[in-house]
Amino acid sequence: MKWFIGLLLITAALVAWLYVDRDARQRWLAGTPLAPAETTVYKWRDADGEWQISDKPPAAGIDYERLQYHHDSNAMPLAPTRDD
Structure with a gap:
């Protein structure tokens, strides 16, 4: 025992x-199978200056940012604070 x-x-x-x-x-x-799910997205500006977000990276030569989101994380932004 x-x-x-x-x-x-x-x-x-x-x-x-x-x-x-x-x-x-x-x-x-x-x-x-118990591993937390994760999503990768790519963010860049196109020729017109508009933001593009996709699950695939842009064409070669375009600067982009790779972002990873964990499905078990809080996605809410922080509340704004007042500067006294």
Whole structure:
């Protein structure tokens, strides 16, 4: 019975650590069906100066920014603050 309680405590500690440490969680879950989903998009300005966003990079020679979104992250922007 003592070995079961010890195993339970070790498992609980591991789960708590993975819950708190996001980087460790991503390393442990990478390549498994439990890995958090991630989306990569590309952002650039076209010849008219308009912003373009796509899941594919633009043609060669066009500067672009690669953005990654994690589906388990909060996507809400921070509220504006007042400078007193």
